[in-house]
Amino acid sequence: MSTPNYFEFFSLPRKLNVDTAALEKAFYAQSRKLHPDRFASKPVAEQEAALVQASQLNDAYRTLKEPIARTEYLLSLEGVQMEEQSRAATDAARASNTEKKQVAPPELLEEAFELNMQLEEMRMNKKTGEDDPQLAKDLNAAKANFEGMLAASQAELESLWNAWDAALDADNSVAKTAAKDRMVALLNRRSYIRNLVRDVNEALE
């Protein structure tokens, strides 16, 4: 007996546009049937089966209702491995001297380079106790710029969803692969930018 994937759990096709209001309704309805509280006076075997099913339901809902999680999940179902972007993974890789795939988007390299210089200066200032209001202003401006990019990428993501859904309907594997590749690039870009924003926030604390 194999575990249904999250789309199957809600009887949905592997499409990225999801009616979240309907999803919530189905989630509530399913919860009423599957929640462990409904099985509290039932035999242990039923309770345990309910526990597993309920956790699948919750995992599925949590993943499908959030746009990025949903996209990443679909990509993983389609066999795509996302490179772990977290600071933790970067540090761990550095600590164990392993190679980490370079995922800095080429179009951002220059801005990233300049930002890193500014951050370094900010960190030095902190150590020496110097205060540079212009630098803080510049960093805030850079942050606003990146946050703007993140907002814009949401619109881009949605258009890629449409591309994927259409390719799926037309059963066009070339178009599917193209959509997938573009989504991976977009998600990597988003991760990268988010890390930059986080670095600025830390420096400005």
Add this chain to the structure above:
Amino acid sequence: MAQERIVGIDLGTTNSLVAFMQGAEPVVIPGEDGVNLVPSVVAVRGDEISVGNAARATLLQSPADAVYSAKRLMGRDLTDVQEELKLFPFQLADGLKAGEVLRLKLGGREFTPPEISAHILQQLKKNAERFFGAPVTKAVVTVPAYFNDAQRQATKDAGRIAGLEIVRLVNEPTAAALAYGLDKKRDGLIAVYDFGGGTFDVSILKLHEGIFEVIATNGDTHLGGDDIDNFLLGIAFADIAGDLKVDVRADGKILQALRKSVIEAKIALSTEPSAKLAVTLPDGQKYLREITREQFEQLAAPVIARTSAPCRQALKDAGLAADKIDEVVLVGGSTRIPAVRALVDDVFALSARGKEPHTELNPDEVVALGAAVQADILAGGSAVTEELLLLDVTPLSLGIEALGGVVAKIIARNSTIPASATEHFTTGVDGQTNVAIHVVQGERELAADCRSLARFDLKNIPPMTAGIPRIEVKFLIDANGILHVSAREQRSGQEAEIDVKPTYGLTDEQVETMILASFDHAEEDITNRQLIEARNEAETIIAAVEKGSGHPAWQQLTPEEFDAIADARQKLDAAKKGTDHKAIRDAISVLDQATRRFAELMMDSAVSSALKGQTMTAAGDTLGAGPTAPHPFAPAQFEESKKK
């Protein structure tokens, strides 16, 4: 089969209560003295152990023989409680090590915090049994939403030690939301602000047609009214040391008398503009100090201010601005303080929007009442509760310590529970048969900065070349917020044996040795009750199997499975006619195992038949038909706040 009552218990830092669903309303069960609140104080005099008001008297006369606020010690070790030790007269046993469960010296004996809590639970159990004139063995017990795994386990252990099966741990703010019986027809966003004696929780919930869905929760398990008391005590100490040249801290009795005075003054200042601290010292000198509400608020300000950040974080996690919250519910005695109400008003922009927080239910009792409602739901539900469902969350992220001491998060905070995650591990050395996993809870990046939950040893891995074994480890956080782990080596299909070393906790063996002798029950009574319970369980599973045999999934069983089930059932029928409760339990277990796959088949078919051939919306409509009964226990109606 007699429907055994499940009670609801609020095991509080300062006071504890037991309640049950009486018809359509939850009601608190009073003690023998007719009082609803049982102070969470335990006193030990030789063999005699007292709980509640009696113990509080001992606290004043003979402080070394009594303990209060033991909830602050649950699930914690020596290093965690250093701050507590400065402010509370806990007498720790000697030779305690970090990571070990604490032991307290009390009345010449030693007790762990779960044992102290067990005595309180046992007292509440007694009160309920006296009230019903019948045994009570099951309860829903509340815990702070922000309690971590170790603290929850300690609470469950306390239940076992007290001879009480805790069928569910419920988070205190969620219980309070339930008690408010917020009108099922009124959908909305609720914040529960729960400021008790020792812990602070804030939860944001979404209510929809009887479903109470927690969206986010935050808090501080080291923050409560006790901390305000300690500030005032500090002032008093300084006064007395300075003016009267006496070091009060050295004298337990004076300390407790002063504490009592401080608490009375604090309570008075919620309604009076000033109050007096008064205590007579052993040498006859009197300490008398007047304190105004203004001075009190200044002193308490830093403590009260600490509740602000968790509120903002919870709103952020929920993705909500404060002014999107429709209603705020106040829980816990400390919310009677005007300065606290002012902070809540500010954080949630209440009066700015013409709203007031809800205080219609007694803030000391509301959590126990909510626990009683949940108990009713779990007992099968009655007309008033059958449409209610709590969907709670885990408050802390769960992670595994990875290379370099860094945390790999596997379940995010505020994930609805039950929640699960699957991770894969392998070996680093040829022939390695054990893999160690360190699981932590918390939001920090380094494992050392998070809360150690347990170390799991996966044993009996078939020896292979390094990197070849593929060990699948399943992490499941259950509806109590407690973690369960199972592991399997995928290439060989072998279930790995898991040895759990809980940090800060008791092992199962230790709990077994601590189980308390029942109070007034003779040996035969205990056995009798165990026999009754075993027979009841037998009836339940036989009835379920009987019903199940009419289900289509029954046809999917193999002949071997049919035979195994029939055989197990026959054996159980025979066993339950006898008087050996252990034999009955064994027979139940065999039937349970034999029907496991069938149970799973039934579950699958329940889910798929529900949604077969329907669009998601249609399915939602069929399955989610809202309740039509008017809401039963909301003496609190939501009226638009009248402008003053």
